[in-house]
Amino acid sequence: MADTSHGTGGLVFDKSKRSWPNELNIALALIIIIAIFEILGQVLPYMNGQSFLFDTRDRFDSVFNEARLKIIILQVAIIGIIAIGVTQVILTAGIDLSSGPLVAATAMIAMSFAQTELVNGNPNPKAVFGPWAMDLPVIIPVLAGLAFGAMIGAINGTFVAYFRIPPFIATLGMFLGCRGIALWWTSGNPVSFPTESYSFIGSGMMPVVWFLALAAIFHFILRYTVYGKHTYAIGSNEEAARMSGINVKRHKVMVYMIASMLAAFAGIVLSSKASTAQAGMGEFYELFAIAMAVIGGISLTGGRGSIIGTVLGAMVLGVIRSGFTYVKLDGSYQLMAMGSIIIAAVILDQYRQRNRA
Amino acid sequence: MSEEYVLETQDLTKHYGGVHALEGANFKMRKGEHVAIMGDNGAGKSTFVRQITGVEQRTRGKVWLYGEEVNFAGPLDAREAGIETVFQTLALADDLDVPDNLFLGREITKFDWLGPFRMLDYKAMREATIEGLNRTAVKIPNIRNSIRNMSGGQRQCVAIARTATFHSRLTIMDEPTAALGVQETAQVENIVRTLKEAGEPLILISHNMRQVFDLVDRIVVFRRGRMCADLDIKSGDYTGEDVVSYITGAKTGEEFMEHAL
Numbered sequence: 058m059a060d061t062s063h064g065t066g067g068l069v070f071d072k073s074k075r076s077w078p079n080e081l082n083i084a085l086a087l088i089i090i091i092a093i094f095e096i097l098g099q100v101l102p103y104m105n106g107q108s109f110l111f112d113t114r115d116r117f118d119s120v121f122n123e124a125r126l127k128i129i130i131l132q133v134a135i136i137g138i139i140a141i142g143v144t145q146v147i148l149t150a151g152i153d154l155s156s157g158p159l160v161a162a163t164a165m166i167a168m169s170f171a172q173t174e175l176v177n178g179n180p181n182p183k184a185v186f187g188p189w190a191m192d193l194p195v196i197i198p199v200l201a202g203l204a205f206g207a208m209i210g211a212i213n214g215t216f217v218a219y220f221r222i223p224p225f226i227a228t229l230g231m232f233l234g235c236r237g238i239a240l241w242w243t244s245g246n247p248v249s250f251p252t253e254s255y256s257f258i259g260s261g262m263m264p265v266v267w268f269l270a271l272a273a274i275f276h277f278i279l280r281y282t283v284y285g286k287h288t289y290a291i292g293s294n295e296e297a298a299r300m301s302g303i304n305v306k307r308h309k310v311m312v313y314m315i316a317s318m319l320a321a322f323a324g325i326v327l328s329s330k331a332s333t334a335q336a337g338m339g340e341f342y343e344l345f346a347i348a349m350a351v352i353g354g355i356s357l358t359g360g361r362g363s364i365i366g367t368v369l370g371a372m373v374l375g376v377i378r379s380g381f382t383y384v385k386l387d388g389s390y391q392l393m394a395m396g397s398i399i400i401a402a403v404i405l406d407q408y409r410q411r412n413r414a
Numbered sequence: 415m416s417e418e419y420v421l422e423t424q425d426l427t428k429h430y431g432g433v434h435a436l437e438g439a440n441f442k443m444r445k446g447e448h449v450a451i452m453g454d455n456g457a458g459k460s461t462f463v464r465q466i467t468g469v470e471q472r473t474r475g476k477v478w479l480y481g482e483e484v485n486f487a488g489p490l491d492a493r494e495a496g497i498e499t500v501f502q503t504l505a506l507a508d509d510l511d512v513p514d515n516l517f518l519g520r521e522i523t524k525f526d527w528l529g530p531f532r533m534l535d536y537k538a539m540r541e542a543t544i545e546g547l548n549r550t551a552v553k554i555p556n557i558r559n560s561i562r563n564m565s566g567g568q569r570q571c572v573a574i575a576r577t578a579t580f581h582s583r584l585t586i587m588d589e590p591t592a593a594l595g596v597q598e599t600a601q602v603e604n605i606v607r608t609l610k611e612a613g614e615p616l617i618l619i620s621h622n623m624r625q626v627f628d629l630v631d632r633i634v635v636f637r638r639g640r641m642c643a644d645l646d647i648k649s650g651d652y653t654g655e656d657v658v659s660y661i662t663g664a665k666t667g668e669e670f671m672e673h674a675l
Contacts, residue, residue, distance in 0.1 A: 283521055284530045286510070290518055293507035300505040301519030302490050311530065360509035 079354040079362070079409075083369040090373060094380035101384060109383055125379060127262065133375035134264035135330070137368065138323040139346035140353075141268075141275050142316030144367045147350050148279075149312050150292045150359025151217060151224035156320035156346055158235035159209055160339030163324030165239050167202030168248040168334035171195070171255035183249040185242075195254040199325055206321025207314050209235065214313030218306040232343065239336040249333040259330030267326055269368075271319065276364040288312060292359025320346075348395065349374055352402045356410070373398065417481035420445055420584055420615045421466065426475035428461050435461040437639045439475070446613040448606070450626040453636035453661055459619050462636065463586055467499050468492040480583065496583030500573045500590055512557035513543040516576050546579030549612070550605045567598025574605050585609060586617045591625065603629060623654045635660040635667075643667035 094109040107113065110121060117123045139156045146153045172181050174191035181191070209231060216227035242248075257263070279285035287308050290298040299305050323342070328334040353370025355362030374395065381391040421443045428436040436458045443449050451459045465472040468486025477484050479495055486492040489499070506515050513536070522535040522542070543557055552571040554564070561569055570590055577585045587606075591599040606629050609616055620626050626633060627647060635643040635657065643660040644667060645652045659665040 278531060281533050281536075282528070282531045283523060283534060286514060286518075286521060286534060289509060290507045290514075293509040294505070297505040297507050298518065300489060300501075302493065303519045308530075360507070 080365045080369060083352070083354055083366055083373070087369060087373050087376060090376055090380070094376070094383060097380075097384050104384065107383075109380065125383070127265075129375040129379045130265050130268075130372070131262065132378055133349070133371040134268035135259075135323050135327050136342050136345045137268045137349065137371040138264075138271055138326065139320045139342055140349040140367050140371055141271055141364060142319030143343070143346045144350045144353070144355050144362065144364060145275070145279070145288055145312050146224070146316045147347070147355045147357060148288050148292045148359055148362060149309060150295070150357075151309070151313070152228065152347065152357075153213065153313065153316050153320075154225065154228040154343050154347075155209065155213060155231035155235055156316070156323075157339040157342035157344070158232050158239060159206060159317060159320045160324035160327060160342050161239040161334075161336055162209075162235045162242070163202045163205055163321040164328035164334035164338050165242040165248055165336060166205050167198040167321075167325045168251060168255075168328045169198075169242070170201050171198035171251040171329075172248070173250050173252050176250045181250050183247060185248055192252055195252065195258070198251075198255055199258075202321045202325045203318050206318040206324075209321075210314035210317025211310060213317060214310030217313065218309035236336070239338075242336070245336055247333050247335045248328075251329065251332060255329055256332060257329070259326040259328070264326050264330060267322070268371075271322075272364050272368050279364060284308075284311070289360055292361075294360075345374065348399045351399055351406075354402070354406065356406050357403065358410070370402075418445065419443060419478065420447070420480060421617075422478040422481075423466070424476045426462070426465055426477065427473045428465055428470065429473045434639050436465065436472075439636075439641050441634065441641065443615060443617070446610075446615055447632065448610055448616045448618065448630040450618045450620055450630040450633045451636060452620065452626065452633055452657065457636040457661075458639040459636050460588065461639070463499070463588060463617070463619065466492070467497055467586065498577035498580065498582035498585050500570070500577065500585070500587045506561050506569060506573060508562040509560050511560050512547075512554060512572055512575075513539040515561055515572055516543050516546065516579050520580075542579060543575075546575050549579075549608070550575050551608050552601070552605060565598065567594050567601050570594060570598070570602055571605065574602065577609075582614070584615050584617070586619075588619045589621065590618070591620070591622065599625075623657065626657075627654065633657060637661065637663055637666075640670070642670050644669070 091110055098104045098107050098109045108122065109125070112119055112122045139160070143153050143156060169185035170190055170193055172184060172191055174181060174188060176182065184191070213228055213231055216222040217224045279288065287298065287303050290301070290303060291305055291308060295305060324339065327338060331338075349370040350362070350367050351357065351370070352373050353362065353366030353368070355366060377394055377398070378391060381388070381394065419442050421441065423439055423441040426436060426439040426441070439458075439462060441462075451462065453459050464470040466477060468489050468491050479497070484495060486495070492499070507518060510518070517539050522538045523532040524535050526532045540557070547554060547557070550571075552575045554568055554571065561572065564572070574587070574590065591602050594602065603625060606616065606618065610629075618626070618630055631646070631648050633643070633645045633647055634641060635645070637660070642663075643665070645657065645660070656665070660667065
């Protein structure tokens with residue numbers, strides 16, 4: 058038989074591409090941004106030679122400014138948990154706008170099952186339910202919150218998969234609906250005074266622990282399980298996925314449910330950290346979560362990107378936030394910079410896509 | 415119906431409203447046989463394939479696969495029954511690599527009790543992929559590259575290798591080389607020859623006369639929704655010109671005369 062193999066298809070080129078994954082580009086961008094702030098700190102006259110990253114005042118047992126590093130990651134940890142979920146939705150070529158209000162609604166619901174009966178010897182002034190709902194084991198508010206998230210996700214997914222409503226519209230409806238639920242739950246009153254065990258969930262560096270643990274778990278799931286493979290396949294070529302026997306509709310419902318449960322968990326962590334739940338919580342969280350995914354190289358057309366990218370995207374936003382505070386620039390500049398970076402990330406993604414075709 | 419036939423249809427008919435896209439097709443195919451379906455655009459070739467593969471539901475008629483009557487509710491049923499189709503538009507996920515695409519929807523897994531989160535056995539899938547590619551003599555330098563980075567020929571080979579990897583009982587290719595260059599076409603044709611040697615039956619839809627004469631045992635010609643000729647080209651009695659006259663309607667096979675228009 059004639060040997061008809063040939064070297065077309067740019068395979069040598071591909072190999073170099075394989076050894077330079079997209080995540081490295083984001084890591085590089087992160088390092089450059091950090092370097093810029095470090096240099097600004099040295100150059101700007103009013104900074105008095107402070108360092109952004111390093112411990113120049115010997116406050117810590119380390120070369121790095123640990124306090125700043127902790128704050129950088131703590132600031133993005135809760136939205137990062139949402140971003141892990143929205144990453145999966147975007148991988149299927151969808152979008153989830155409902156996560157911010159879902160954070161608020163879940164915080165309200167979970168917190169009302171996590172209240173203590175007595176505050177400083179007096180009855181809880183913010184009590185939502187009667188004494189039966191006081192001092193419950195921590196598992197009950199957590200499960201209530203996650204169940205609510207699963208329900209919202211199932212509704213999102215059903216509208217997207219079975220009723221073929223565009224994800225943008227379906228989750229926009231849920232965006233308004235969840236904010237409504239958050240306001241309706243207590244007629245706008247905050248819910249406060251959680252039990253000690255509930256407070257522990259979001260105390261100290263716990264949000265970071267949750268964020269990194271969930272990121273590791275979902276990185277593994279997306280990379281090594283059938284669920285992950287089908288998520289990428291659907292975003293890559295939905296028709297091919299259907300022809301291959303994947304139950305695309307059921308899978309999408311599952312993806313939206315997981316995303317909403319992660320957002321719900323973010324709501325639990327946030328309310329625990331703040332020791333209170335308010336209907337206005339989580340404003341713009343959905344957009345920052347999407348921004349983390351996009352900066353992290355998750356393609357909005359689906360099928361490409363990874364959780365590692367999203368984690369790095371979260372770090373980029375965290376560093377920018379902390380850096381602007383560090384060089385004492387106003388929050389308005391911070392938003393402008395973030396906006397530019399998000400648009401730059403999408404332009405870069407489209408450029409990459411064109412180059413590959 | 416007899417088990418000696420891989421595929422047999424009787425009075426297979428498809429009407430789209432008033433359009434009679436396929437009318438009374440009686441088709442038979444023996445084990446190990448490679449059959450080409452030819453005909454002008456709109457002659458009913460693709461309609462015929464769509465009825466067999468369950469993509470559409472026939473208006474009337476019967477279909478037997480290895481002597482067993484089949485009624486596929488959808489393309490998945492057909493695939494489960496062993497009919498692999500390489501469609502004109504490739505059903506591949508661009509962002510996944512070769513083993514991922516070959517095993518899409520039927521992954522080899524470990525820890526199946528984990529349900530949707532059961533783990534992929536990458537190693538087993540890679541090995542089976544290499545074996546399948548070897549069997550079909552498909553050469554792909556790096557199977558772990560994503561499909562997006564491959565040439566049209568390599569992509570087509572991946573789609574075809576899918577059929578070989580799973581030991582399909584009937585392979586259908588719908589114009590597999592229509593969009594390919596010369597070298598790539600040769601590569602696909604080699605795969606078809608390998609399937610022939612392995613005794614795997616094939617239905618090939620093609621407009622390429624040279625290719626058809628090179629590859630298959632028999633040509634079935636469709637015209638205006640009807641079968642109009644069944645030519646045993648291995649007998650050497652027919653030339654390309656004969657086939658063209660059947661396609662254009664200058665001639666009609668004797669056994670089909672009653673329906674001749």
